[in-house]
Amino acid sequence: METIMENCDTKFALEIIQGKWCLRIIWELIKDESIRFNELQRRVTGISPIALSNELKRLQKLGIIVRQQYDSVPPQVEYRLTTIGRHLDQALFALGDWGHEVREEHS
Template identity: 40%
Template sequence: MTRAHEEVGDPPAGKYEAPPTPEAAAERVEEALKLMEGRWKLVILFQLFGGRVVRFSEFERAIPGISQKMLAQQLRQLERDGLVTRTVYAEVPPRVEYRLTPWGQSLCPALEGLLRWAAEQPVSAPGRV
């Protein structure tokens, strides 16, 4: 088993330090949200939560409407950003599996909290359908 793109590593080590200003906090959250920006990234991440290992063809079946090109592109970006790891097995035909990195898995509680928050949105809230 080999890992493609070995230059992709874990997030920088260090302790979390609260941003000194509201502007710095907003900037930090904005940077985090940019990691998940894209039409399919959240769908891909939710497919991988819970320690699931998913093959490329499984993504294609699980996400109707996504093209192979777009799926590959979104997976590459998630891998580049350190959220997903790609493992290639030297078999014929080649087998490629994707899973969340520990850092990617640590995103699960935050997104679950956001999902819970969105579900509690009042019916009369603007933009609520």
């Protein structure tokens, strides 16, 4: 059974989006084409600059987001979803529909 779970695509996907901040960051990036670091920190309330920076680096390494740095003073950095990251919107909207359905059943 463990061998099957090791190759499970759903498990792999869940490992990518796990964590306290990941989905909140992705959701903000789905809503806008690109966001600067400070704006993203304002929107994801409660996240520290270090936690945000670490999560952005992790998502960048996984190919979910891209970091664009502009040569300006002060330096300007923007984050946006990659094509693969953009595909998460379909999954999140489907999850929201499922959540609505379950909430209606329990009301």
